[in-house]
Amino acid sequence: MKKESIFTPTFVINTLISFLFYIVFYVLTSSIGTYALQQLHQSTVVSLSLSSVFVIGALIGRVWTGINITRIGMKRLLYIGGLIFLVLTFGYYLTTNIPLLFLIRVIQGAGFGIGATASGTIAGHVVPASRRGEGIGYYALSVTLAAAVGPALSIMIYSSLGFGSLLGIALGLLVITFILIFFVRVKEFSAEERAYALAHEPKGVERYIEKSALPISIIAFLAGFIDSAILTGMGSFSTDLKIPLAGSLFFTMYAVLIFVSRPFTGRLFDTKGDNWIFNPTFIFFAVAMLLVGLAGFFSPAIGFVVLLIAGGAFGLGYGGVAPFGQAIAIRDSSKDRIGVATSTFFGFLDLGVGGGPIVLGAIIPMLGNGMLGFRNLYLYSAPAVVIVWIIYYLIHGKHQKSSSKV
Template identity: 85%
Template structure:
């Protein structure tokens, strides 16, 4: 029996759109805090909050998209999100007023949330159900590559040319994205499907959250929270270890291992079921956090190599949470609820990743000064991953020995 094709023109274009959305997100978010700290002379709390406030807007955008996707259509929402993201990026040029910058970040985040959720929903629709894990896995590489390239690109351009050059790059990429949306071809809901979905739309909180996606979304929130320890601390931690290059190479190894493993893990997910992917995912995730925690502890010269090995384990571990978690979320929901399931899953993931730095910023000083605080955080993160692994099994894994399509 011939396999249904994953790599259609729309799938490829939509994946590129997702990549550009996330590149712009990382390019701006990675340097907005430094810009506020150095150029606008704001406190560390304000600077970090400018990075995190974007997530609140993204969450609002995701929730709104989830309930509006049936009514407005996936492609139209992709246009709306892209346009908001583009217009609000212009706003950075014209203000240094902090309250106004917070407002810009929130609304821009909403545009990003709308566009990213619409793109993820399109991916869920155009990927064959029989190859959903594999297809969503390939689609999610757009986020992985952006996470590997975006922060490094942002830091390099900001340090060499300044924040306005970053804005120019972001605008150029978003204009390109807006043009690419025109070439997306997706079968929208028919009038009958739309009327049926709207007539049977749940009331209350169920309108905004897909209940069937909640178990895997809770896991994504917890995993994202632990991941934020890496995003927040890898830079200063590697500098304190006197191996700053290893801090960058950590994310390079992370991306490489995801690219290498994704074709195999996607097929395993589709053919053998959830647990065959998620159990190794949590094992490698825990090992990665432990390796970061002990990097350079026993011998200073071991720090560089240990962080590289940890980055590889992190790719095999945390790198599987988002793509296969999304595949589970949309599989559990009906066709007309794919948009809500997508927004539920990524909304929880965003809360974990975006809220983590604020909470951890308060916790790290309690664990020790400088490098000691970060080291203790990572050492505590390893058993925290094991706890999340147990929660996964209790609320999802024990009921899913093998689920296909």
């Protein structure tokens, strides 16, 4: 039997839109704290909070999109999210007032959340159900590539050209995104489907959260929380170890291993089932966190190599959580609830990644000063991943059977 095609024009364009959304997110978020510290002379707490409030806005945008995507439509919401993201990016030029800057970050985050959730929902609709794991895996590479390129691009542009030029590039990329949306072709809900979905819309909390997506979303929250230790601490940790280059190459190795493994892991997910992916995922994830912590015991030369190996393991581990978690979330939901399932999954993931730095910022000083605190945090994170693995088995894994699909 001939396989249904994944790489349709709409799939490719939508994946590119996702990449541009996330590039702008990483470009702005990676430098907003430095801008607040250096140019606006704010405290470290205020600078870090400018990153966190964006995540709060994104969460609000995702939830709102999930419950309105049937009513408004996927492509229209992609336009709405893109427009808010674009306009609020321009708003940075108009203020150096911190309360107003916080407001801009929240609303801009909401625009990002709306656009990213609409794009993810479109991906879930246009990917063939028989190849959903493989297709969503390829789609998620847009986020991986943005995470690998965005921060480095941000630092380079900010240090050489300044924050104003960084905003100009972000605006240019969002204009391109807006043009690309025009070429997206997706079958929206019919009037009958819309009427049925709205008539049978759940009440209360279930209107905002897809119940069937909750187990894997809880796992995403916990994994994202642990991941935030890497996102927020790797730069300082590698600098303290006198190997800052290893901190950058860690994320390069992370991206490379995801790219190399994704064609195989995607097919394995579709043909063998969830546990064939998530069991190795947690093993590699735990090994990666352990290796990062152990790097603090070695000389800079050996620590450099250990961090590179850890980056590869991190890609094979945590790198599988978002794409295959999303595939599970939308697979187990009805067609009219794919948007809510997408917002539920990524909302929980955003909560983990965005809330982690706040909690960990209070914990790290208890574990030691400077490098010692981060080293102990990473060492403790390895058994924490094993605990998440056990939770995965109890709430999801033990209910899964290996697939025999070809």
